[in-house]
Amino acid sequence: MRVRLLGPVDAVVGGVPIPVTGLRRRAVLAVLALHGEGIAGTGRLVRAAWGDRAAGVSPNTLQSHVSALRRVLGDRTAIIARPPGYLLDLGPDATDVAEARRLVGRGERGADPAENAAALRAALALWRDRALIDVGGVPWLDEQAEALEGLRTRAQLALVRARLALGEHAQLEPDLQRLALARPFDEQVHAQLMFALYRTGRQADALGVYRRLRAALADHLGIDPDQRLRELEIAILRQDPALDQPALAVRLLAG
Known part of the structure; x- marks a missing residue:
């Protein structure tokens, strides 16, 4: 099971991409996934999903969206309620963002240019479009999207360095x-x-x-x-x- 953020927000379950319908559900899932193995507070989740209307959103409304996301992921334990919010419990490398960061780090620090190039190409292949492209307009998510595009640029430039080192x-x-x-x-x-x-x-x-x-x-x-x-x-x-x-x-x- 994997949550993908490097493009439209969706989930991959059993190797099959599963769309997440509704902007608010996608925003909630994106915030949970971007917190990695940490807890996303209810306040941040509500602000990301409802924006200026966040003040009128009840805990039950957020809970209903979390329940819908559990059904999308096909696992009731994939999202755990843990004060002061929720935790996406899919393991350390269960988002494309986590994998991309790991691969870029390997490609930047490795001693073998050919291995570095392979890791960086694998990282760049994870981008299907601009990161978080279908949850724009939320300040915090827009900041995260910009940071992820920065990671993409880092990978591109590191790949150029590796290829130059290979004589290309x-x-x-x-x-x-x-x-x-x-x-x-x-x-x-x-x-x-x-x-x-x-x-x-x-x-x-x-x-x-x-x-x-x-x-x-x-x-x-x-x-x-x-x-x-x-x-x-x-x-x-x-x-x-x-x-x-x-x-x-x-x-x-x-x-």
Whole structure:
């Protein structure tokens, strides 16, 4: 049994996706799942599901939605009443969010770039759409959705680092160009693009990326590139032999 939040909120029971009908029920299930093995207080559950109308909601109304969710999950013990609220009792890795966090952590910390890439690809495959896409409009859930999209970005950038460490510079260059356009002030993305361009024999283009980023940061944010990016520019200018070692990407381009 698993609750999925990386896209529309639903449950997977016996390998079969089960939709959760009703915005309020989905919101209650999402809050329970996001608390992991912790207790979600009744106040937070009611505010997430009813918003501005929360003050008029009785405990019995919330309880009826919890009962309906137990039926969806096919297990009366899946959601336990425990003061000051409820606990989703499906085990430590029973949400796609928990699995994604575990896989991203493994992919960021591992010593083998190939294993890291495999873990990060598995993590990214868990996203079916924007996280919590069908329970938007609730401030707390919107904050959680933003954080989960941040986790997705972390995984994407870590996968780029792993692939650079594997020597996949030419294959990555088009994706990095698109990422740099979409994230014009992201120094990590631009460092990765500089490294990829240099490793494919395009030193001038790599230095051009640095100059454009430096100008953009100065014009729009009033800051200079950080020290690590300046050191990468110097290494490219000098054609530092250390840059010919693909595994150096893991250290130079870490977030």
